[in-house]
Amino acid sequence: MEKLINDFSFGLFFWQILLFVGLLLLLRKFAWKPILEAVNNREEGIKNALESAEAAKKEMQNLQADNERILNEARAERDSMLKEARELKESMITDAKSEAQAEADKIVAQAQATIESEKKAAITELKNQVAGISVEIAEKMVRKELADKDKQLELVDSMLGDVTLN
Amino acid sequence: MQKRTVVKILLIFTLVFTTSNLFAKEAEKEEKGDLKTEINEFIDHHLKDSHDFTLFSDKEANKHYGIPLPIILWDNGLKVFSSSKFHHEETVAEVDGNFYKIYHAKIYKTDAEGTINYDEDHHATNEKPLDFSITKNVVSILLIGLLMLFMFGRLAKSYKKNNGIPTGVGRFLEPLVLFVRDEIAIPNIGEKKYKKYMSFLLTTFFFIWLLNLLGMTPLAVNVTGNIAITFALALITFLITNLTANKNYWGHIFWMPGVPTFMKVVLAPIELLGVFIKPFSLMIRLYANMTAGHVVIMSIIGMMFIFKSWIGSPLSFGLSFALSILELLVAALQAYIFTMLSALYFGMANEEAHH
Numbered sequence: 001m002e003k004l005i006n007d008f009s010f011g012l013f014f015w016q017i018l019l020f021v022g023l024l025l026l027l028r029k030f031a032w033k034p035i036l037e038a039v040n041n042r043e044e045g046i047k048n049a050l051e052s053a054e055a056a057k058k059e060m061q062n063l064q065a066d067n068e069r070i071l072n073e074a075r076a077e078r079d080s081m082l083k084e085a086r087e088l089k090e091s092m093i094t095d096a097k098s099e100a101q102a103e104a105d106k107i108v109a110q111a112q113a114t115i116e117s118e119k120k121a122a123i124t125e126l127k128n129q130v131a132g133i134s135v136e137i138a139e140k141m142v143r144k145e146l147a148d149k150d151k152q153l154e155l156v157d158s159m160l161g162d163v164t165l166n
Numbered sequence: 167m168q169k170r171t172v173v174k175i176l177l178i179f180t181l182v183f184t185t186s187n188l189f190a191k192e193a194e195k196e197e198k199g200d201l202k203t204e205i206n207e208f209i210d211h212h213l214k215d216s217h218d219f220t221l222f223s224d225k226e227a228n229k230h231y232g233i234p235l236p237i238i239l240w241d242n243g244l245k246v247f248s249s250s251k252f253h254h255e256e257t258v259a260e261v262d263g264n265f266y267k268i269y270h271a272k273i274y275k276t277d278a279e280g281t282i283n284y285d286e287d288h289h290a291t292n293e294k295p296l297d298f299s300i301t302k303n304v305v306s307i308l309l310i311g312l313l314m315l316f317m318f319g320r321l322a323k324s325y326k327k328n329n330g331i332p333t334g335v336g337r338f339l340e341p342l343v344l345f346v347r348d349e350i351a352i353p354n355i356g357e358k359k360y361k362k363y364m365s366f367l368l369t370t371f372f373f374i375w376l377l378n379l380l381g382m383t384p385l386a387v388n389v390t391g392n393i394a395i396t397f398a399l400a401l402i403t404f405l406i407t408n409l410t411a412n413k414n415y416w417g418h419i420f421w422m423p424g425v426p427t428f429m430k431v432v433l434a435p436i437e438l439l440g441v442f443i444k445p446f447s448l449m450i451r452l453y454a455n456m457t458a459g460h461v462v463i464m465s466i467i468g469m470m471f472i473f474k475s476w477i478g479s480p481l482s483f484g485l486s487f488a489l490s491i492l493e494l495l496v497a498a499l500q501a502y503i504f505t506m507l508s509a510l511y512f513g514m515a516n517e518e519a520h521h
Binding site for chain 2: 016032039
């Protein structure tokens with residue numbers, strides 16, 4: 001301890017305090033403050049960049065999820081539309097078929113009716129012609145029969161015979 | 167196995183040679199004793215501050231190679247002269263009719279013949295003028311200060327130039343600055359308050375470390391192993407600790423919360439003593455570690471000249487080489503410990519009440 005006190009030099013102590021404090025102040029102004037500030041800014045920058053990268057990643061994930069959702073929705077819509085269309089097609093086909101059937105039935109019925117009426121008309125005409133022809137034949141025969149007088153008398157007799165006075 | 171036997175043989179040879187040397191050189195014992203005192207004196211001289219910057223000296227030709235430094239004395243007025251007037255602490259310097267002589271690295275006022283009076287403990291009793299000389303240590307501090315300003319000023323500028331990324335030697339310095347911030351300041355002081363202490367911690371860390379390293383060079387300066395230097399550093403830590411301390415800190419010293427009143431009275435003087443012991447331990451730790459390191463290395467280097475044998479000298483050379491590497495570690499370690507403990511004390515002074 002005595003040696004320490006003996007070794008102690010006040011001049012050196014004075015210079016040390018003076019130089020050290022001076023050095024401290026100079027370094028603080030020209031070195032430590034700018035250095036720590038720059039390092040701090042850089043660290044903040046890195047932190048921010050990491051954070052924004054993380055945010056961007058999340059955004060991307062959200063977007064992807066959205067896309068997926070939209071895609072799924074579109075797919076579902078397409079499927080339902082396709083199903084609807086198929087159903088529509090089927091119903092249209094069925095409708096058309098039944099309509100065509102009805103039309104065909106109607107046409108057939110009409111044709112049958114026409115045929116029936118034509119047939120009736122034809123039969124009537126035939127009947128009329130047959131009756132005309134028969135009358136003509138009968139006329140011609142009557143004319144021939146009544147060409148001589150005997151025959152006319154015979155006929156009148158026969159007829160009179162038929163017309164018995166009852 | 168072969169290696170081991172080789173080592174064994176080497177050890178035996180060493181013992182034989184050194185002991186035989188001891189016997190053979192019985193006659194030279196007288197001379198050796200001289201050498202030992204010379205080495206002792208050299209070490210003692212080296213550990214002390216010096217008034218001129220001697221690089222090396224040739225004792226036989228009595229020549230010294232180095233730079234004289236300015237002597238500044240306050241002795242009824244300012245006296246400034248060159249240290250070359252002392253002729254390497256050997257002669258009396260005469261300035262304005264006053265005579266001064268250096269004895270054990272201190273300047274004493276003497277008469278024209280340079281007589282120094284001693285008391286019974288062999289201490290000089292002559293009057294000592296106030297000595298503000300620019301000594302070897304002051305020059306070293308100036309050099310290191312300029313070096314630090316240059317290095318860290320460059321680092322600070324390189325951020326502006328290079329968009330926040332250091333260049334060149336700054337890539338080495340920046341991790342060290344960050345080490346002080348992340349490993350010393352923030353864990354000990356806390357995220358909130360560490361900023362105002364950063365300048366002191368950084369300056370102290372690099373100041374001590376660089377001066378420790380400078381002490382390892384053949385320039386042979388011993389700045390951090392000087393009690394005035396460590397006292398100044400510890401004093402600044404003491405002042406900063408106590409001037410920035412909060413209510414909670416003083417409360418813990420004078421009126422310890424959570425203990426019985428009787429204990430509070432007992433604890434107060436102990437805690438108050440602790441306020442002074444903490445920086446005192448800082449001062450002694452750095453001084454003792456650096457001084458011891460210098461003494462050990464120089465003693466082992468000195469052993470080379472004492473052994474003067476083919477085995478002993480290389481062995482002590484190897485030992486001093488290994489110890490030098492250890493001292494390089496100690497240089498950084500002591501700077502770290504001083505800064506870390508300072509930060510710890512600042513942290514204690516700023517601790518918030520948590521009861």
